Amino acid sequence: MASIKKFQVTFDCAEPMRVARFWREALGYVAPPAPEGYDSWEDFDRTLPPEQQDAWAVAQDPTGEGPRMYFQRVPEGKVVKNRLHLDVRVGTGLVGQERLDALEAECVRLEALGAVRGQLLLADEENESCQNMQDVEGNEFCLD
Known part of the structure; x- marks a missing residue:
């Protein structure tokens, strides 16, 4: 039987933090x-040379169940x-x-954090409704 592997989701972005x-x-x-x-990652980041500041950041599930998320700065x-x-x-x-x-409630909460609302896809014969969104750098995600 194959073992289940942990994985990380990596985002290329302009402003990782x-x-x-x-x-x-x-x-x-x-974090x-x-x-x-x-005291914080921001304090640590300020000690780095300017070209290394805000080069990466991490978000992790405090329970350890969900995947770790890694954000890395890329030039494009x-x-x-x-x-x-x-x-x-x-x-x-x-x-x-x-x-x-x-x-709708979650969409409004995330908009207050900087997300952008996209198209609401209404339920049909095969799928339930979902809300398309974009994060603060335009990465698409859905509220499902």
């Missing part, structure tokens, strides 16, 4: 403990639609108006 802060808030994730001698900007995206499960088990209300 900003994007990591968004996803920590969106998912209830946290790992700051290096010894520093996002130019096309993601080939892979996250589905943030906020309406699991809900249908109809109850599901739409849950999607």
